[in-house]
Amino acid sequence: MKIIALIGDQPNHWGLISKVSQIATISSVVTVSKKNKNKPKSYSKITQSICALPLSLAWRKMQRSFYITDEFKGKVLKVSTNDINSDEVLDFAVNENPDLVIVSGTNLLGAKLIKELSKTSKIMNLHTGISPYVKGGPNCTNWCLSNRNFHLIGNTVMWLDDGIDTGNLIVTEKCPLTGNESLTELHIKVMNHAHDIYIKAINAYVKNQPLQNISQNKISIGHLYLTKDWNKKEIFKSLYNFYFYFSKKNVNSDNDDVLFVNIDTDNNQKT
Incomplete structure (x- = not known):
């Protein structure tokens, strides 16, 4: 089975590839770097960055928990780009003729790329x-x-479509938490949990085991959060709620309206 990966270029993305390579052979990797717009920051943006410092530091520490050698990257890295939908990526990915494409941390795949890849392969996405x-x-x-x-801190593996995290579901899981985590520990646990369920899904596919294919619309309309709406108010709320309400009791509270998709069974489970 031929597997290629379309990923971001951050340590957590390479950490995922390193883990996947332990259970399957990845033929090639395409990395996507964020475009550097070089725009001067406004006073408001600078203030927002200062407010977000605890969250930013936690994220950076999480990234540093993944260390991958340049030697490993050199073995599988084939294309580096600023745009996953470039003609270069399209031509390369189609010529690779993969059976499975795994995606994590890229910009949104366009309909053309998805259409061409879907002719020969299945496409999985990690959210x-x-x-x-x-x-x-x-x-x-x-x-x-x-x-x-x-109770909604967790991860999803889905079959990719051209929407924003809207593909049919393979597995959704709540991240196991104690409520005693620091911000850094929280982000590390969430990312490692994401890798764990992705590897389960990939391993099942490689072994020709059946996987779920559940439309999200059958579960809930849900909510789409946009980067442009992440502002000082939301940053303050997140820090306030973490320091004053994040606890064992609140983390483990059940919600009967939340439906999780289990990778190991054809039945959904409410928790």
Whole structure:
């Protein structure tokens, strides 16, 4: 089975590839770097960055928890780009003729690329949030903190479509938490949990085991969070809720309206 990966270029994305390579052979990797717009920051943006410092530091520490050698990257990295929908990526990916494409951390794949890849392969996508309830970005864990929806901190593996985290579901899981985590520990746990369920899904596919294919619309309309809406107010709320409400009791509280998709059974489970 031929597997290619379309990923971002951050340590957590390479950490995922390293883990996947332990259970399957990845033929090639395409990395997508964020475009550097070089725009001067306004006073408001600078203030927002200062407010977000605890969250930013936690994210950076999480990234540093993944260390991948340049030697490993050199073995599988084939294309580096600023746009996953470039002609270069399209031609390369189609010529690779993969059986499975795994996606994580790229910009949104366009309909043309998805259409061409789908002719020969299945496309899996990892979302670090629980779809359909928490979709979008820039960081769904932080949105859960802001909304005090600790019970929705978790991850999703889906069959990719051209929407924002809207593909049919393979597995959704709540991240196991104690409520005693620091911000850094929280982000590390969420990311490692995301990798764990992605590897389960990939391993099942490689072994020709049946996987779920559940429309999100059959579960809930959910909510799409946009990066442009992540502002000082939401940052303050997320930090306030984390420091004053994030606890064992609130993290483990059940919600009968939340439906999780289990990778190991054809039946959904409410928790």
